[in-house]
Amino acid sequence: MSRTVFINGRFYQQPTSGQQRYGREVVRQIDAELAQRGSPARWILLTPPGTEQVALQHIEQRSVGPLSGHAWDQVTFYRHARGGSALNLNGSGPVLHRRQVVVIHDAAVYRHPEHFSRAYGLAHRTLGRLLARSARIATVSRFSQRELAKVFGVSPDAMVLAPNGGDHLTAEGDPSIVASLGLSDTPYFLILGNLTRNKNVAVAVRALGLLGEGRVKVVAVGSLNAALFGDAGLPVSRDLLMPGRLSDLEVVGLMQQARALVFPSIYEGFGIPPLEAMTNACPVLASSIPAVEEVCGDAAAYFDPHDEAGLARLMIQAVEDTPWRDRMAMAGSKRVTHFRWAVPARALMDACEALC
Structure with missing residues (x-):
């Protein structure tokens, strides 16, 4: 042999x-x-x-x-x-x-x-x-x-x-993506991953509806392959931007100015996006499911993945409470060193x- x-x-x-x-x-x-x-x-x-x-x-x-x-x-x-x-x-x-x-x-x-x-x-x-x-x-x-x-x-x-x-997205980001998406003067949240039902982007869209149209945006980066995963079941919202796949530098550029990463998955085996966000001092709002809690520990703010009202409350806090957001970013920076x-x-x- x-x-x-x-x-x-x-x-x-x-x-x-x-x-x-x-x-x-x-x-x-x-x-x-x-x-x-x-x-x-x-x-x-x-x-x-x-x-x-x-x-x-x-x-x-x-x-x-x-x-x-x-x-x-x-x-x-x-x-x-x-x-x-x-x-x-x-x-x-x-x-x-x-x-x-x-x-x-x-x-x-x-x-x-x-x-x-x-x-x-x-x-x-x-x-x-x-x-x-x-x-x-x-x-x-x-x-x-x-x-x-x-x-x-x-x-x-x-x-x-x-x-x-989690130590792969460490390069300086491309900040021009923020302006190109029309987000320079608008608070926004970031979602990363293929737009499948499991990723549960729909709960973030429903949370947007509770916040009022035009108040904040959600940028969902990723693609939808309906042949493999079916449609994502997304409600219609003018505040949801879906730019498709972006380069790593563009993703980092978005992370560095986002109010937080939203990770609303219903089921995961691990979940890399929270670590990517933590690497770039981006706070994490994550669903309270076992694998995500195992990875993120006390460095994320959690919500039930079926509770848009709970997510909406965390989004308001991320927009309005800068000291809280800074503390979450610092906790994430420490947590990611374990991965x-x-x-x-x-x-x-x-x-x-x-x-x-």
Whole structure:
């Protein structure tokens, strides 16, 4: 058996959302760890044809084909990785491989199937159960360990804990995005993530209605893929701006002038946006669900995800109470220091090297 770890890099062909961010940052950090500590294994990133060349110093990148999507995972990646161990960072992997680590970020397709299209939900529920029989499962929070353990019928301790980091959006932001969206003289709140029903943007829109038209704006950054997730069920509001996907620098620019990040999700396995906001001194208003409370601790102000009145009260406080907002930003800046990408990279390296 080869002492080689093959990384599944199919996510490099996907738009960067939470799970793709995880994959990119973990690969970048593994590359840095290889420079510092070395490894008994050789590390190779396999990507589908046409994938960007990733800036790596110690991980070899190979473009292999044919096929694409899940077929690439099950056939092409498996064929090229079967001689070593494999690392899959994005919830998928070849079911026939017997020496692999698969990161499954949450149990959303099992706990809330109504948030996904029937085809997507069925495919991912089946794939997850098959992988749990043959692969070493990793996940991103204690909450997700417990959830996936119940779904798969295994011990939580059998899973690798490899949480997200928050130390990636640290560059100076692009403040021009604020003016380009017409927000220079208007207090606004920021929501980040794909506009799916699970992200619960609708509760923020209803809260806007309670505040009165034109008083504040909500900027929801992300895309809506109705084919995978269905429509987001959003009420109509002139105070909701949906600019689509933005660059990291534009997102940071918005964070640095927002009254707060609103994170209203109904279900999460972790939740990266609150950490991104905390990194940039942006207060966080978050739904009181277990994974988010695990991540944010006492550095966020919480509301019930179905209570628009509770969220509206917090939004008013964030607009009117500057000292409170400053205290929340300071608490977030301290909290985010506990989440670094080196942590999941080291945990996943150890798990993969053990399989070698």
